[in-house]
Amino acid sequence: MTTTSDIVAQLQSHIAGVTSSEFRGETRVVVPAGSLAQVFDLLKNSLGFDYLVDITCVDYLSYRDARDRFGLVYIVANVETARRLTVRAMLNEPDLVVPSAVPFWEAANWLEREVWDLFGIRFEGHPDLRRIVLPDEFTAHPLRKDYPLQGRGERHNFPVIRRGQG
């Protein structure tokens, strides 16, 4: 049976620049954003991570000692062994495009749409990258840290549809 450190070692042997850390029994690896497609392929097809738990993003704009703007987080798991792995990739403006994980895990579909909606990170190869929780007319990505918390905002500019017109 392979251990988590074996998995990290395998990732490191295939992809340059993979670092790993441990926190409260959780193994996290940071991979270069450019090699994400290769990472997905390795995780899904060779390392047995058949279950995608979550995709999310963190905006490190005002975080202490942060060098990158966005951290994209993928949490994958194996259904049989219940092992988890957190994979992170750092992104910076203006290059906010990453390959989509939908070809590997169908679960990524809505999760990536949500990240696009709230953080404005594009997923290349996503079948249907539209906003999901916010309306189409919305122009900003409100979970970014520079989104103003006060003021009238986009909502004020929404078109008003009256009965009989719409």
Add this chain to the structure above:
Amino acid sequence: MTQTLAALAAAKSQQDYLWTLNFGPQHPATHTTLRLVLTLDGERVVDAIPDIGYLHSGFEKLGERLDYNQYVTVTDRMNYISPISNNVGWHHAVEKLLGIELTPRGKYIRTIVAELARISDHLLSTGAMGLDVGAFTFFLYAFQERERIYDIFETLCGARFTNSYTRVGGLSQDFTPLVIEKIHAFLKTIPHTIDEMEKLLNRNRIFVDRTKGVGVLTREQAIQRGASGPVARASGVPRDLRKDEPYLAYGELKFQVCCATAGDCFARYYVRMAEMRESLRIVAQALEKLPGGPVNVGIDERATMPTKQQVYQTIEGTITHFELVMANRGFETPFEECYGATEAPNGELGFYLVGDGSNIAYRARCRPPSFLHFALFPHLIRGHTLSDIVAVLGSLNIIAAELDR
């Protein structure tokens, strides 16, 4: 949505026998505020496009403004048919980030309330599913028992619905003898009700015809599409975080993971009914083993409010109290991030937290189970009839507040 609707209209002009039907957002059978745009061929559903976001209220952004104890009130409003499970899930993740180990009594009490919430959630979800496919009496049986659980929670913490029961490192209230007595009384009556409920539906010709073979989710698709909880288990994926990553007191209690292999609506109903019985076993065992001692962690953790006696008679108590109540202080968190997940009634409820030293999360991501379950809805409904929509929606137990956050 506009682009997709335009694409839909273009496809429709070529196949002009297709109908487009708008379902929701305000429709009694959706139970919550969600919208579906259906393409129909007669009564068959050719395609369904879910449109969500009607209840989006920025819960994750709120998580970046409210501290770890305040945010528990927001988690109440996520899956509002079992709020205590969300409370437990949220503080499970927070305590993982802070590295707090709960007291044994705290763990057991949380296990008991989480399982009671699971029973109440399953009662409502199976009850509402029965209601939608025409079994009204079944729903009344379920609601009668749910009322008893509300009553227990009211005795426990004063609130029936939005309990906000947990705190960082502990609970807002300890169990009183009256609560324990009420839970014992509940444990005596409910197995009989579950028997009766199963007698009503398990072999009911109408119910079985409307749910068997409808909305089939295969094992491969369940894994591929990220299903969790009863939905995954009904498809033969034995994934249950209570067993896989035992948290709270689950490692010390005996229970089974209920699975089915059919993956249809009936299997999901059946798994939920079976899970209620297992939850009852857990509650009974946990009540029997309930350890004594405090429910909150000690004052040296600097997380929970000390008792009045500690504040007045010990210097540590005074300091802790001061640190916690002053607006510019509060407890310290590591500059780290972690993902803590619990098995909520609907599936895996996870929180991804980023700590930034203060007592307010830098990022509070919620991974709601309904979000992934609703994403697989179009896959389940294609090829079925319009009337099967309510059965599939009911069996997935979609909660829009959790979906949109």
